[in-house]
Amino acid sequence: MSTELVDKLATELEIPEGVTVTYKKPMITVQGPLGKTWKSFKKIPVTIEVTDGKVLFKAQGTRDKNRAIMNTSRSLIRNLCEGVVEGYTIKMKIVFSHFPITVKVDGKTVLIENFQGERAPRKTKVWGDTKVVPKGDDVIITGHVLTDVSQTAAEIENGSRVKNKDHRVFLDGVYKFEKKKGIEN
Known part of the structure; x- marks a missing residue:
């Protein structure tokens, strides 16, 4: 696989300051100043890791569909993080x-x-x-x-x-x- 393709199949999201993100398969929990919320990724085919202030996403395939699912997952978690900070x-x-x-x-x-x-x-x-x-x-x-x-x-x-x-x-x-x-x- 080319490095360009590998870059497209993985992405990351910076966790804002004051927000705590935990991931226990399949639930992701986001806690911030305005409250706490969670989202289940049981039926969403994407690999998620939470490490030192970042959330890493990897697509579980090489097709455009898999990349779209990965980016949708990233947007879902970004909206949860923005919500517990700003609302x-x-x-x-x-x-x-x-x-x-x-x-x-x-x-x-x-x-x-x-x-x-x-x-x-x-x-x-x-x-x-x-x-x-x-x-x-x-x-x-x-x-x-x-x-x-x-x-x-x-x-x-x-x-x-x-x-x-x-x-x-x-x-x-x-x-x-x-x-x-x-x-x-």
Whole structure:
């Protein structure tokens, strides 16, 4: 094998200061100032080693597919490290034309009330340690795990989807308008 091919099939990730990464097959645990999270690599075919401030990745094959899986694994762990240091925020806007929509949080459930005059509230799930805070016409979703924050926002947006009407005319719903690193209050 050429050295150029070997370089493409292995990569590394610097662990940020103040973050602890441990790997006990198949779980990787990331701990930082904002909290602790983990990810299972049981079904992801990549070799991972954690040594002195770096995470080393090796593809388990020589095809482009194997290299893509290796780089995806690197991105997943990078997002976990960034999340426990900075966190993530997604802002959503409540949009309505006739019936005023209200969004409330009840434990691990988000209630979308009075959506198009419906009597029963629509319910969506809050994933992980994500915090959902309704503020006026905005809903602010924050957390230290990007996948949990994004999934919670997606469920709120899908939970306020217009059914049995022309969605080009009836634009009511809760829509994402900003996504950024850092936790905003």
